[in-house]
Amino acid sequence: MKVFIVGLGLIGASYAEGLKQAGHQVYAFNRTESIVDLAIKEGILEKDNHLNKISEADLIILGLYPKHNIEFLKNHLHLLKKGQIITDVSGTKVWMMDEIEKIIPEGITYTSHHPMAGKEVSGYHAKDSNIFKNANFVIVKGKKSQENDEIVLRNIAKDLGFGKITVTTPTKHDELIAFTSQLTHVIAVSLVHSDHLEETKRATGDSYRDLTRIAKINENMWTELFLENKQALLKKINDFEKELDDLKKLIKNDDKESIQTYLKEAKEKRKQFDED
Amino acid sequence: MKVFIVGLGLIGASYAEGLKQAGHQVYAFNRTESIVDLAIKEGILEKDNHLNKISEADLIILGLYPKHNIEFLKNHLHLLKKGQIITDVSGTKVWMMDEIEKIIPEGITYTSHHPMAGKEVSGYHAKDSNIFKNANFVIVKGKKSQENDEIVLRNIAKDLGFGKITVTTPTKHDELIAFTSQLTHVIAVSLVHSDHLEETKRATGDSYRDLTRIAKINENMWTELFLENKQALLKKINDFEKELDDLKKLIKNDDKESIQTYLKEAKEKRKQFDED
Structure with missing residues (x-):
């Protein structure tokens, strides 16, 4: 061809x-x-x-x-x-x-x-x-x-x-990508920006490194992507913020049992993701 | 010994x-x-x-x-x-x-x-x-x-x-760990919970997989860790939420130039992290 x-x-x-x-x-x-x-x-x-x-x-x-x-x-x-x-x-x-x-x-x-x-x-x-x-x-x-x-x-x-x-379809694609790709990049760059400690590098394990790898971003391309898919992305950021805020409240309230359940559900859901 | x-x-x-x-x-x-x-x-x-x-x-x-x-x-x-x-x-x-x-x-x-x-x-x-x-x-x-x-x-x-x-010191350790380890786990599980789409798996690249790997969590241990370091962790979640919200506002306002600057700064900061 x-x-x-x-x-x-x-x-x-x-x-x-x-x-x-x-x-x-x-x-x-x-x-x-x-x-x-x-x-x-x-x-x-x-x-x-x-x-x-x-x-x-x-x-x-x-x-x-x-x-x-x-x-x-x-x-x-x-x-x-x-x-x-x-x-x-x-x-x-x-x-x-x-x-x-x-x-x-x-x-x-x-x-x-x-x-x-x-x-x-x-x-x-x-x-x-x-x-x-x-x-x-x-x-x-x-x-x-x-x-x-x-x-x-x-x-x-x-x-x-x-x-x-x-x-x-285009709509479903943009919704999926807003979640799996754009939201993850938004999280990674926000996480890097929220680092206010000098010693971070010396105290980190793999978690922070993995979560922020994609913060090494092509800023021009991703700005375009974010803005062209603005509505879907804003919805996904809101969904994520809601979950994060729910978990924060459980921690604030020392609600041990609910935190355990929340973490267990996340683990099961993530494990399903690994299966083929 | x-x-x-x-x-x-x-x-x-x-x-x-x-x-x-x-x-x-x-x-x-x-x-x-x-x-x-x-x-x-x-x-x-x-x-x-x-x-x-x-x-x-x-x-x-x-x-x-x-x-x-x-x-x-x-x-x-x-x-x-x-x-x-x-x-x-x-x-x-x-x-x-x-x-x-x-x-x-x-x-x-x-x-x-x-x-x-x-x-x-x-x-x-x-x-x-x-x-x-x-x-x-x-x-x-x-x-x-x-x-x-x-x-x-x-x-x-x-x-x-x-x-x-x-x-x-213990205080500095807990602050560092709240950021590099506990916050990252909080983000990973919240992100998995915020997945409301059936097709996620078929549309994902490495980003979502990397950011959620640590959601396969030992729920008992991490619940203890979160609660024992509650004050430091809540502060780090708030710092992160603030950054995420700032970026969300830039996207909402179509502020192209500020988004580019924000992404560029994150890239530079993350690159420094890779250096020895």
Whole structure:
């Protein structure tokens, strides 16, 4: 299959690496052109890579920030051809899919997806297609999705080594991601900010390290993600604050039995999460 | 050195394993006697292990829950001998050290410590002295501490493979632990409880998994730890809630620039944490 990737950041470049290894013909656009040259040199893009190859692609993968994905599409509509499938790897869907659905021409289908994998480092040089091994892959169908899109996306998911594949709606996706991804990042950065002690490092075990690992955040990308999924995220923060406050009250009231029950329930729920 | 360990749970048994390997003579008491027999069979205790060996020990390590450490000491004061050093591995200090200092006889010294290592599983069968490798070791001096205690504790820390050793006060210890250990567990269990979606598992990446790993909690031990360190913990929960609420407000107000700054500061602070 001919694949055109827009943006050779961490995910775009890792896709290029993995898809090339799987035997696809991979082309890409990147704002900084020297990165494209490097990617060709490193053998993860075809040698005859240039922007108008987008017209020949079976699948176009948008790998920029949501706003830049929309902007890129607007500027390159004239290069698209009937029968092509567009997808993207963004972390929020409702808002961006709506914008993209408004502008794509007749005869071109669009099905979004979300690779549930990442790193605390970003950019081309952080690329590593191994991050996808057994990771979750969420396909998000919208108003311009066609049956065939799902088959194509399932195939590239397999080629990249992903594990469980789930098909869902933009609204449900954003709700899930607000919880599993955005809320966890909000918690991690808040926790780091709430450290008012000089000796923290010398007294810490694995817990604090694990809970704050993702605070090493790409601040531009995550600010966009938070704001584009604002309503769902605010709801999840509120849900979490409510639970935290309930537990705080139990501790304040020395309610030993209720704390034990609360902790036991959390343990059981978390253990179910580990099961396959 | 002759070491007597009270309680062969995860930490007590892992200490026994590590200290025996380092060449010490190790004895232990455990409420369930069959565990002691097993430990002798597995070669991590001396063959002639029995309770009155406590009178011959140079160092007595209390490895039970705080309340049971105090109770054990009260019931066995008649077996203690002048010149012995008592220590313990508990997760909270102010309250327990105060109780222990009240009862230990003249001529016996007591210096507490805290091995910053653990597992989400507990009990003898989870023992693994490798968990101490390069972990932090916090020595906590109290009213019955003597200079020599610190030397003895520094030596066993080295024998067990610990990394950084810090000496502090009970109050500072409890404040640090409230933040790095208890608050993180409070967050993890609250986060698991705030999951109201069926599909969470299929849409999650590493973030949620990492932040909730420690929710697989020993509910009895942690309830005790939370309550024994209640004031320090409540303060840390409040500090964290304040930060979380500040960030929530920035998101609510679409204050893009302030969110970026907040995230950037968290990243820098967390990166410093990684440096040695």
